[in-house]
Amino acid sequence: MAPTAAVDRLRLGDHVCWDFDDDDARLETIARFVEGGIRAHHRVLYLTETDLPARLRTALRDRGVPVDELLAVGQLDPAARIAALADYVAAARRDGYAGVRVVADMSGAAGAADAIERMAWFEANLNPVFTGGRVMAICLYDRRVFTAAELSRLGPAHPATARPQDDPATWAPLLRAVRLPEGSGLRLVGAADAANRYAVAALLGWLVGDAVRAGRAALLDLAGLQFADVAAAEAMVAAGRAVPAGLRLTGCRPEIGQLITLVGGAGMLDRTA
Amino acid sequence: MNPFVHEGFFYADPDGYLAGTVPFLESALSAGQPALVAVPGPNLERIRDALGPAADRVRFADMTVAGRNPGRIIPWVLHAFLAEHPGTHPHIIGEPIWAERTPQEYAAAAQHEALINAAFAGRAATIRCPYDTGRLGLRALMEAEGTHPVLVRDGHRWTSPEYAPFDIVAAHNRPLPSPDGPVASACFDDAVALADLRGLAAEQARLAGLPQGRVAALQIAVTELATNSLVHGGGTGVLRLWPDRGGLSGEVADHGRLADPLAGRLPPADGAPGGRGLLIVNHLCDLVRIHTGPDATRIRFHFAT
Numbered sequence: 001m002a003p004t005a006a007v008d009r010l011r012l013g014d015h016v017c018w019d020f021d022d023d024d025a026r027l028e029t030i031a032r033f034v035e036g037g038i039r040a041h042h043r044v045l046y047l048t049e050t051d052l053p054a055r056l057r058t059a060l061r062d063r064g065v066p067v068d069e070l071l072a073v074g075q076l077d078p079a080a081r082i083a084a085l086a087d088y089v090a091a092a093r094r095d096g097y098a099g100v101r102v103v104a105d106m107s108g109a110a111g112a113a114d115a116i117e118r119m120a121w122f123e124a125n126l127n128p129v130f131t132g133g134r135v136m137a138i139c140l141y142d143r144r145v146f147t148a149a150e151l152s153r154l155g156p157a158h159p160a161t162a163r164p165q166d167d168p169a170t171w172a173p174l175l176r177a178v179r180l181p182e183g184s185g186l187r188l189v190g191a192a193d194a195a196n197r198y199a200v201a202a203l204l205g206w207l208v209g210d211a212v213r214a215g216r217a218a219l220l221d222l223a224g225l226q227f228a229d230v231a232a233a234e235a236m237v238a239a240g241r242a243v244p245a246g247l248r249l250t251g252c253r254p255e256i257g258q259l260i261t262l263v264g265g266a267g268m269l270d271r272t273a
Numbered sequence: 274m275n276p277f278v279h280e281g282f283f284y285a286d287p288d289g290y291l292a293g294t295v296p297f298l299e300s301a302l303s304a305g306q307p308a309l310v311a312v313p314g315p316n317l318e319r320i321r322d323a324l325g326p327a328a329d330r331v332r333f334a335d336m337t338v339a340g341r342n343p344g345r346i347i348p349w350v351l352h353a354f355l356a357e358h359p360g361t362h363p364h365i366i367g368e369p370i371w372a373e374r375t376p377q378e379y380a381a382a383a384q385h386e387a388l389i390n391a392a393f394a395g396r397a398a399t400i401r402c403p404y405d406t407g408r409l410g411l412r413a414l415m416e417a418e419g420t421h422p423v424l425v426r427d428g429h430r431w432t433s434p435e436y437a438p439f440d441i442v443a444a445h446n447r448p449l450p451s452p453d454g455p456v457a458s459a460c461f462d463d464a465v466a467l468a469d470l471r472g473l474a475a476e477q478a479r480l481a482g483l484p485q486g487r488v489a490a491l492q493i494a495v496t497e498l499a500t501n502s503l504v505h506g507g508g509t510g511v512l513r514l515w516p517d518r519g520g521l522s523g524e525v526a527d528h529g530r531l532a533d534p535l536a537g538r539l540p541p542a543d544g545a546p547g548g549r550g551l552l553i554v555n556h557l558c559d560l561v562r563i564h565t566g567p568d569a570t571r572i573r574f575h576f577a578t
Contacts, residue, residue, distance in 0.1 A: 149508075155465065174468060191468060193467050194464035194500045194504075195463075195468070227492060229467075229493065230550050230553045231550075234549060253489075254486065255490065259553065263553075
């Protein structure tokens with residue numbers, strides 16, 4: 001039971017590690033994701049080592065997607081790599097698209113000795129781009145290519161992971177991160193634990209950098225955060241110590257506030273929230 | 274010379290109790306040293322009354338609350354007090370063992386007494402631990418001689434010939450009793466499963482009638498223990514939960530070995546991130562018991578209603 005249908009519930013801003021072990025489920029997931037993007041007038045970037053695979057063209061045509069026209073106008077955009085995702089997203093916006101969808105086929109990237117560390121670093125540090133709410137991505141990881149140990153490093157570089165055994169009726173992204181419109185601020189919605197450890201670290205790193213560069217305090221809106229584990233609470237407190245003007249945590253649930261207090265961050269809690 | 278002093282103090286009645294605690298505290302105060310009394314409520318009141326106005330300069334904690342989980346005492350009572358008073362020689366009356374402790378609580382408390390020595394070796398502090406010879410069983414009194422390098426009784430003070438703290442730790446590292454009713458369980462082998470474990474924990478906690486605040490604490494404990502299994506325990510594990518004594522008990526079992534007996538008892542060095550999971554579990558749970566061997570570790574926890 002692959003959570004294919006759950007792609008319909010993804011929103012701009014989501015960055016999901018999509019594990020699969022079945023080619024039909026993979027094709028169905030991609031086709032459904034692309035089709036949804038075309039309907040929403042998103043530009044769809046398909047990052048792959050090869051040209052648009054023939055099976056995918058067929059699957060899209062079977063769904064009534066005019067593949068050749070979309071390729072011609074550039075709404076469907078297969079590419080080996082792009083220079084910078086943020087620039088790509090900005091260009092799509094200038095071209096009048098409502099958003100960008102990325103399908104990233106990661107299998108070609110496996111192999112080199114340091115490939116996994118590089119990929120994990122790259123994936124984690126892409127997360128700040130998604131917080132603007134103009135791009136969503138599914139990163140396709142083949143369980144027949146990547147080992148469980150490799151996936152345990154790569155998965156947590158994403159805010160959320162979908163696995164073949166997940167139930168499409170109930171699957172939802174574990175965490176969403178949204179940049180606040182003003183100042184240096186981030187809203188976290190969902191849960192932060194070992195399953196998104198490196199993504200959270202990169203997001204907090206971005207928040208710290210943004211606040212330090214601007215010489216202002218950082219704000220972390222936790223009203224939508226249902227759960228944080230001890231390491232996530234520690235990461236928030238460490239981030240707070242790295243901003244000279246301070247980090248303010250607002251909207252914290254009592255149990256998360258207690259955890260932050262226990263790891264030494266009592267002074268960062270906004271008591272008025 | 275090791276500036277850390279850990280004394281087992283045997284008393285038989287309230288007068289003996291005060292004779293072994295009040296002058297100890299008064300001399301600490303007159304030397305300008307900080308003093309803490311962490312003992313069960315009735316004994317706490319007894320000491321407070323006997324101290325009179327001097328009690329204002331002593332910190333008090335009801336051990337049946339602060340030390341209900343014996344694993345909580347080293348990090349969250351003793352270490353916290355020492356860290357608050359750098360450059361001093363704190364004097365502490367700490368009574369973690371009393372007659373009403375259940376057998377599982379007693380086992381955890383005896384291990385706690387044994388581990389105090391390693392936890393605070395080299396630190397300037399004196400901890401005196403009262404043992405009620407009239408009400409405690411023979412095993413508790415004998416083991417107190419194994420966990421305290423110095424013993425005190427009727428004004429006499431001598432070096433314990435039976436001092437062997439790690440033998441006491443090992444003696445209580447025993448298979449844990451099986452739950453006697455239905456058990457809810459879930460295997461896990463990746464971090465994505467942690468959210469499912471929290472879902473199971475919430476469901477079982479509500480069935481057991483835990484209040485909302487404790488449900489959240491249970492979810493944190495389950496997440497931390499399972500995360501430890503993923504990282505240190507061979508990458509897989511099983512969570513079990515069952516109703517127990519009006520509350521909820523559970524355990525996380527894996528194929529790792531918990532080699533450091535002080536794990537979860539002391540905070541990591543200043544500023545170092547990570548390694549605080551068990552420390553927080555000890556803070557949140559009403560009891561934590563560990564059975565560990567060469568290739569299997571089981572950490573059991575209890576939440577009272």
